[in-house]
Amino acid sequence: MWRRLAVPALLSLSLISPLTAAPSSAAAPPAASGHQPAASPLARQELPEPPPADVVRKEHDELNVAAPHPMTGYSRAKFPHWITQYGTCDTREVVLARDGQGVVQDDKCRAVAGTWVSPYDGKVATKPSTEVDIDYMVPLANAWALRR
Structure with missing residues (x-):
């Protein structure tokens, strides 16, 4: 079974997922019951044919590659594993509820x-x-290096 369900995230841990065809609005606080209703993912889109x-x-050949950026001040410890979105719901749980x-x-x-x-x-x-991981599409170290 698959282990990675990738979710694009920058330093702000934005909640945009490739499971949906278009970015959804930010997750709303839970209903009175304390549980957030889950949104259904949109139908899979057909991809265009690759270019010749x-x-x-x-x-x-026309791509410009930037020089490496300094990593001054970077530490993985500056980025907690999951941040709280509201109540006891962290980013992982909000994404799972939204995309499942x-x-x-x-x-x-x-x-x-x-x-x-x-x-x-x-x-x-x-x-x-055990079967679903929510991960960054851009490694934190890369996002840190490009923060300026």
């Missing part, structure tokens, strides 16, 4: 049941604690 090899080579279908959360906001579909290969996961 000669076009790709030409565009590749039929998501059930416990009283600590943890997803305990639901269905998640990989946008990359269509595989389905039903055990969020």
Whole structure:
């Protein structure tokens, strides 16, 4: 079963996911029951045909590669694993609730049941604690180096 459900995140941990065709609005606070309703992912989109090899080579040759940026002041410790979004819900739980279908959360906001579909290969996961990882698309060190 798949292990990575990638979620784009910059230093602000924005909540934009490739599971949806368009960015959704920020997650709302939980309903009176204490559980946030989950949004359904949109249907998978068909991708366009890749350009011809000669076009790709030409565009590749025109790329400008920036010099490496300094890592002055970077420390992974400056970025807690998951930040609290509201109540006891952290970023991971908010993303799981938003992108899953039929998501059930416990009283600590943890997803305990639901269905998640990989946008990359269509595989389905039903055990969020062991089958679904929420990760950065841009490594924190790279985002740090480009922060200016």
